Amino acid sequence: MDAVTLHYDVSGNDFTCAGEASRKIKKTLKTLGFSPEIIRNVAIAVYEAEINMVVHANGGTIDASVTPEQIDVVLKDTGPGIPNIELAMQEGWSTAPENVRQLGFGAGMGLPNIKKYSDALRVESEVGKGTTIYITVINK
Amino acid sequence: MEKYYHSVRLDKEKCQGCIHCIQRCPTQAIRVRNGKAIILAARCIDCGECIRVCPHKAKYAERDSIEIIQKFKYKVALPAPSLYGQIANVTDVNLLLNALLAIGFDDVFEVAAAAERISDATKKFLREHPEFSRPVISSACPAIVRLISVLYPNLIDRILPLRSPMEEAGRLAREKAVRETGFAPEEIGVFFITPCPAKITAIRHSQESEKSSIDGAVAINDIYPALVNQLGKLREQSELQHAGRIGISWGMTGGEASGTLSDASMPVDGIENCINVLSEIEDEKLNDIEFVELNACMGGCVGGVLTAENPYIAKSRLKNLRKYLPMALNNIADSPLAAVTAEKRPEEIPALKLADNLKEAMEKMNRLNEILSTFPRLDCGTCGAPSCRALAEDIVRGYTSEQDCIFRIRAELEGAALPKSVEELIPPPFRQKKNTDGGDKK
Incomplete structure (x- = not known):
């Protein structure tokens, strides 16, 4: 059986649309009948990553692959990259500019939250080239 | 009884098979088939948006006519707080309640009075149950409760486990009538004066109890002419009013939330806004909010499709009426929360899933x-x-x-x-x- 695949282009610097893709992924998972807990974990992890992509990287692409066993989501951008991934994984670490914080984002919980709500998280980043984030949620 | 009862119905004769209602329905519960609209029972939440939007008046709410009260020996009216804002130049709530007696009821029990007990109990619940997931979601609007059952079943656990003011009022009204008249409970008819179809559905097929405490629902816009007529003729008045500002305020957006006396309570109105907020709650983005009041209708219950007056006018009248009233006249004092706890929890309605596996x-x-x-x-x-x-x-x-x-x-x-x-x-x-x-x- 083929996996259900979803693709979204995320535009940058448009906070009003930020979260659209994670909302659509959530809707698809509900229609498929995944358990509420799995849906919540995917929705939160992907939302955080999507916001990061809008705030830091001027948008990018999101590709999700859904099977009965697991949900894999790859978020790819060509933004500035993360110089120190270890530091970025710490709760509260934030580089968000003031205008972004005023909107309630940038509390430094992005990557830590993604890690908390996913079963596997891999971050590949090169300064000046971009960042790719691999999120996996296992259907327990 | 049908698996999913709905008061929102279609008049096939009037339906032209156009697309206004299908595009307005917040749960995509309507299709046109064979030239007529059909309502998908599992998805419908009785919000009444289709009644509002249908240009041919083909959508309607099945409700009771005022004659139904004659089946009972003793008849009690339960006016929704939104009723108080419907008629111009009513400066005293007591006048309006007496007009209800004049159209045939033996007694009146204000839902606003029961609402004050629920406000009191909500405060107590929030204080005594910090373990209950935040934000706690109001249980008062039955269209919202149904919306959660259909679209957000994982939020059912957050619904306030207390009775809605309407159910509480029905229970208290019957007890009072038995006590005062000596009639048997089944000889007493308790009727809600309703601003919306969702309440009618909640009476005929309750999500919070096995059987509703209420015998029927009469629409505000049905009794409106008779009420106006009687108001002009009123001579004697008995003292019927026993709700204060908090109870009356439940008729409009913000009333229930302010009744919790917490700055972390958030009122929301309009079905689309409620859907957005529920989605945010689902994503754990509103965890710093204590309590959300969700009203399917804009303006709250004054915006219900079975009301007679423009909701903004009704709202400003409610504000004037409550001005010189005491804060509240009802509380649950030292009685335990169990006294106002709902008999059962709403159940998930699996309408979204494409298949079982x-x-x-x-x-x-x-x-x-x-x-x-x-x-x-x-x-x-x-x-x-x-x-x-x-x-x-x-x-x-x-x-x-x-x-x-x-x-x-x-x-x-x-x-x-x-x-x-x-x-x-x-x-x-x-x-x-x-x-x-x-x-x-x-």
Whole structure:
């Protein structure tokens, strides 16, 4: 059986649309009948990553692959990259500019939250080239 | 009884089979089939948006006529707080309550009085149950409770486990009548004066108790003329009013939230706004909020489809009426929360799932996406479904076929067995202009 695949282009610097893709992924998972807990974990992890992509990287692409066993989501951008991934994984670490914080984002919980709500998280980043984030949620 | 009772109904004679209601329905519960609208019972939440929008008045709420009260020896009216804002120049709530007696009721029990008990109990609940997931969601609007059951079942656990003011009022009114008259409980008829169809559904098929404490519902706009008439003739008045500012304020957005006396309570109104907020709660984005009051109608209950007055006017009248009243006249004092706890929890209504097992659901989802890619994505509604996606979903569920799409038929008539691209399906005015200079579109 083929996996259900979803693709979204995320535009940058448009906070009003930020979260659209994670909302659509959530809707698809509900229609498929995944358990509420799995849906919540995917929705939160992907939302955080999507916001990061809008705030830091001027948008990018999101590709999700859904099977009965697991949900894999790859978020790819060509933004500035993360110089120190270890530091970025710490709760509260934030580089968000003031205008972004005023909107309630940038509390430094992005990557830590993604890690908390996913079963596997891999971050590949090169300064000046971009960042790719691999999120996996296992259907327990 | 039907599995899912709904007070919102269709008058087939009046229905023209147009697309106003299907596109307005917040849960995509309406389709046009054989030239008439049909309501998908599992999805309908009785919010009444279709009643509001239908230009032919083909959607209506099944309700009781005032004659039904004659079946009972002793009749009690339960006016919703929103009733108080319906009539001009009523400066005293007591006048209005006496007018209810004049149209045939033996007693009046204000839902606003029961609402004050629920406000008191909500405060107590929030204080005594810090372990209950935040934000706690109000249980008062039955359209919202049903919305959660259908679209947000994982939020059922957050619904305040207390009775709605209406149910509490029904229970208290019957107890009072038994005590004061000596009639048996079944000889007493308790009737809600309702601003909306969702409340009628909640009485006939309760989500919070096995059987509602209320015997019937009379619509505000049905008794409105009789009330106005009696108000002009009133001579004697008995003292019936026993609700204060907090109770009356429940008739409009913000009343219930302010009744919790917490700055971390948030009122929301309008079904689309409520859907957005529920989605945010689901994503754990509102965890710093204590309590959310959700009203399906704009303005709160004064915005219900069975009211008689413009909601903004009704709201300003409510504000004037409550001005010189005491804060509250009812509380649950030292009685335990159990005294106002709902008998049961709302149940999940599995209307969204494509199939019972994931494998089958995924096969259907892949087929759905494939079918959707051949549709014009104009969401024109002429297939009888609210969107191209909804039609694709109906097809994989086996309800209908691609032949419902007018653009598919048009393309076939134009010669091609199937259009080569989706672009060809779209009628000329909707086709995007090709860029001729090769540059990016501005």
